[in-house]
Amino acid sequence: MVCYSRVVNQYLALSIGLPGHGFHLAHDPLALLFLAILAPQIIATGLGPDRKSVAYWFFIAGMVLTVLAAEAFTLLLGFELMSAASWLLVLRGDRKPATLYAGIAMFSGACLLPALFIPPGGIAFSLILLGAGAKAGLAPLHAWLPRAHPAPSAGVSALMSGGMVKVALYILIRYGFIVLGAAAQPWWGTALIIAGSASVLIGSLRAMLEVELKTILACSTVEHVGLIAVGLGIALRAKALDDPSLAALALQGALLCAIAHGLFKPLLFLGAGAVKHATGTSSLDWLGGLIRGMPKLGGLMLAGCFGMAALPLGPGFAPEFLLLHAVINAAGTGEIIARIGFTALLAILGLSAALALGAAVRIIGIGFLGRPRSLRAAAAEEAEQPVLFGMGLLGILCIPVALFPGLILLLLNPVINQLIPGAAQTPLGYAPAPLATLLLLAAGATYAALKRYGTKAEREVHAFNGGFGKPPAWLPFGDPVTQATGTGFAEPIQRVLGVAILGVKTIDPGELYVLDPLRRLNVQFTRAAERVRRATIRQRLAFVFAALVLFLAALGFVQGA
């Protein structure tokens, strides 16, 4: 027996991981935080049908591995595993964006790999920013996200938007603040802020203009990634400029945003999947009035949109609040150009907050309220139990984030201390609990007043509809044409802002200025390669011969010199 084990040890022992080096895992507050962000999404999506897919578990394994990685190989292995598994899931959902997605995913891996090896400095950070930014959907490399995230099944979309993007940001944080932290320069933060604010603007605008429900959510993810990046950028800049309190404030905002977004976005994606399942479409222009058939789902979606719109008393407001204060504080000191920049950033953030509200209202108002725009929407039935359960779980977890962000911030303290040593914590100036009390009080008082002074009489009538008559009997929900569509709702904004930023054809600048030129370049080079490939035997022989003579001549040249 002993002898056997020796044989096993000597000859059959396996070197798990990188041959000769192996795997290394470690955990610290930052990693634990991101694991905590991932956990509820994994549980919620795991309740759905996706758990039967092997790729889904590979996907999760990749994310967890990335977060827990202690060295470059494991980190990259996890990262690429995550990309590969999610690519397969995207592919099975929709073949069209899969290649683009794989390309971007591999591009980010290709950027991260060198960054892990070259000495800390600007180049390393730029590569990290490119790599992690591309994966997270940070402008200008964001154009793939609204295409790829909606493609797979709902649970996977939820995990991609809520989890995978966070893992990319985790890498950005880990390298920007910890690994490369000592070499940090203010411009790192500035770059992050610029990329973030562009994402915020484009993401929120497209979220307002898109018609597919999942695409809207994906665009909103771009916006939230931008918000987090803005927070991280301010923190990084402040850290480099030796302003730990501002850095802590911005970081609080960014991390809280990551937490909140990790809850409400998967919830919304799961809901969007359920809508698609129930109606066969997720285009807002074919939905409407879903809340009648699926009240529970509608309520949960409302809760999610509440967070997405960053309204007070919702989970999304506290992060937005912190971020806005961070921007205001950042605008308070420093170079005049930077201050003007921060002022503009503030305007962008205001614009996008309103756009986010508009997008959220659009999802609920067009999709769930109003009249059905198709028979399938009219016949929609309540989502399945596991989906509702998963969404409910995420919804319940939103409550502490929404009402007690102060507590969550206390829990974040170790992370913030890890990232910015010696940061002074500023108390949160936003107290949702008393506000919620006041709101309930006001609502209660209103209700009591109505009860006391008003009549209770109610009568169901045909809608006023600007005085138009009753629709014919064969249109049980009225004429569908007389109600605003998703496109129509967004039309004023498309006219005023969409044309200015996205152009007349509403093409994402990331598509127009980044992906399209690359495609054209590829086509050109491919044509050249085809010319080489079409060479005749004699010409191929001539290649060999020419290369040989060239090498010989070079050799003669070098040796002669």
Added chain:
Amino acid sequence: MLRALLAVIATIIHSVLVFGLAPLLMGIVSKARARLLGRTGPPYLQPYRDLAKLLRKTALIPDTATQFYKIWPFITLSATAVAALLVPSFSFGLITAPLSDFITLIGLFALARGATMLAGLETGFGFGGAGAARDTLFSLFTEAAVLVLVLTFVLLAHTPTVDGIGIQFRDGHIGLSVSLGFAFAAMLCVALTETGRIPVDNPAGHLELGMVHEAMLLEYSGRYLALFYYAAALRLMIWMSLISAIFLPFGLADSSAMLTWPGGLVSWGVKLIIGAFALAAFEVATAKMRVFRVPEFLGVALLLGILSSVFLFVATKLGGT
């Protein structure tokens, strides 16, 4: 302890006055406007009568309404009411002062607006949708402009709460500056939009194609409509109080010094009345804009807001701080 007690009392007075007088303010504006146009106009108390009438009417629920039909007015009104509790009226130092962060206030307005927009989309008829879409468009610029204004205020007052900003502006010898002038103009534009007045929207108009706020309420009636009306009145009150508290804070009281209260009350009342007349005069003097000119109007407000910050930066640079 005494301070807290005084703050509580002041808050109660504030609530009673704000909630009680909001329709009256509306009445004053309507009356003044009618007078300026040479008409007699409705009585000052007409809004109260309207509300009472609406409360007594049977609510007509459209057949296409969903379960949430009755919830939106409550949310709109409650959010506006909470905002009303946060904005100081006659006195600073209310018990809600620590909560009155400017950004929270913006959020509450957004919450009320969101609920109203959903109310507009609720029954699925064209006008509600059109109104909501236009409201979204306007809100883009107002939110951006307000946030930039907040920056100016915070940089001057070094505090983000409305209460603190008011106190600083009253006591801090900020004086008149170009920045504040720009900010004031921008704030007025925003306030006109937020309260749905001419030139952006016409509260009295009933031409559906041009309506924004009213269009969203077309399917509401009875007590639910009353809630929306009341919320609108409250919003006017809040914005007037807000502008008075920030730009004209002189004379306003402190909750801890009871003796200043009467002065504060008088000063607040006078400012409201002047504001009401000024608003009426402005509305009479201008015409309503086409919808797609409003973004330009608000763009100017945004630009003014940014300019006010920029001038501030330049001033501090010159001042050497």
Added chain:
Amino acid sequence: MNNLIYPFAHLLGGVILICAFALLSQRRLAAMITLYQFEAMTLTAAAFWQGYAQHELALYLTGGITLIIKAIALPVGLRRIVKNFNITRAVETAMPVGLSMILGVGLIGVAVWVVLPTTMNAVTLTREDLAISLSVVLLGLLVMTTRRNALSQVIGFLSTENGLVLAAIGMPGMPFVAELSVALLVLMAFLVVGVFLFRIREHFDNLDIAGIESIEKQGR
């Protein structure tokens, strides 16, 4: 006698180089085959001479094989192909003959240029020998790349192979010279006698690889 060994070896190498160069200038297959035959004969003589000089039996063997196969069998086969397929007319070249000859001169220059810096202290084969065989190899390759006709490509390849054998026989004490040259000959015989030409005959009317090129034009 001893002082004659190297000059004579050089002389034979030089003759082979001239043959290889002359191949470049030929447009007609029959003349190319004759030149090749002469080249092979010179190579045989060189092999015998080296065998005599190095007292190496294997080199005689190599010479014998070269004589029988390259100088007699292959040219006979090639001539038969020419006759059967009736391709006695001038073959089309891919570039003007003058230009290819200029290139050939350039190649000889490159060969000399590359070989010159090498130091060969203890080796009896001098730089010149190496330069000659390298030149023959390169010229053969040039023939292959400048002729459109398959048979002339084959002749170019055979000439290249002659260069290789010339180098091999000049390597003092190199083992397996005979074996390697036999292996090379297998390749060459495979090339010439082998089924290719007949198969190409089956599918293409002549030995011009333009027919093959047209297939290649279709995308895949």
Added chain:
Amino acid sequence: MSIALLAVLVPLLAAIPLALAGNATSASYFNLALNSVTFALTLGVGFSPGTGMLHADNLGIIFGIVSGFVGFTTSVNNLSFIKSEQGRKSISRWRLYHAMCQVMLGTTLLGLYADNIGLLWVAVEGATISATLGVSLSRTASALEAAWKYFILGGVGIALALFGIMLTYLAAQPALGPGIAAMSFSALTQHAAQLDGSLMTLAFVFLLFGFGTKAALVPLHGWLPDAYAEGPIPLTATLSGLMLNVALLALLRFRHLMSANAAAGAGAMHPGPFLLILGLASLFLTGFSLWRRRDSRRFFGFSSIEHSGIAIFAFGIGGPAIIFGGLLHMLLHTLLKSALFQALTKAALARGSAAPGNYGFSHLRGMIATNKHLGWLLVICIFALTGLPPSGLFTSEYLIISQTIIRALYYSLPFGGGLLLCAIAIIRQVGPVGFAPAPASAKPQKAGADIITIYAHLVLVVLLAFAMPVPLVALLSHIAEALQ
């Protein structure tokens, strides 16, 4: 008689009875039996590596085992291939086919085990001739064209290699004296510092072009895609793919001679730039050539060129860790590519026939829909080629890139770009092959039991990369150390 010699002789001699076999089915079983024996022998070569000219070193043994394994699994899959294809060609063709399969395997093993550069050259030549015969087997115009192309380009490569070998001998002769020692790899390696540097450099250029042609490095790659695409796939793609390793290992050894000589200051140029240029050229040309391929065998032929380029690039950078990575990459790629070709053959068979024209991507669309098991295997194989985990190529590419970054940062940029380009072009095809709707003519089918060999390949690919046995790690590290 050593086992190494036996492992070479068994397939070479077995070609004779196979060339006389009267029945293709029984020949295929005999072929399987022979390859099992050969595989067993390759496993045993470590115990008796031979002496003199045929002396297998550790590197040869490891790659010999892999070649034996691939030969074995190929012959397993060959059974079903012959079963459904034998009616399409006359018996004489199948005789030639089986004989050439054996010759191919035998020459591959000879090339791996040879400790003599002359013998190595003979092995390469034999492989070229047998592959040429294999490619021309179907006698169609495009097959003949491919064969002619193979022969002309391969022949020129062989000629150049021979010239390089003679120059090497010339460079070694002063140090090792005339005779067989100056042609032995082990002796050359030992005396690398005493070789004539400048002559060795000249020799290396010719060796690079000679063996580079066999390794299909751009611009010497012209023969490969067509050769892979025509002819019976087990012979011309799977088995002849093994020959790439022989050529790459030969280049690795010659490279070591050069770098050791250069390090000792004996006048050789560092071989790095030569290899890097060819490696990068391979990567980029294939990267752009992959995009418009419609025939899957040509497509994967180009991918083989890419992987040769990767290995050569790794050798060009140099250093123990990266050579470890390069060797690992070759091992994994051999296993993976042969699995892929086996799956591809099965897929084409499932869609009717394994004739060369049957491998168009449009023909293989939607494999999962009609043949779930096989479709997934095909998808996994294609996907694994991109180097994304859990494919083992991830580990080797990681090693190569990370070492490149450490040793030659600026080379990592084009290298990474090229890899990315190829990976995107390859991953593009997974969707159509796997998940597109199948052509209307395709009928659902069940995969045969011999599909298990593909699983075995894939499991090995993952295990070798992520759970390599510790002794093998030590062995490969040692080899890489010695050849750095």
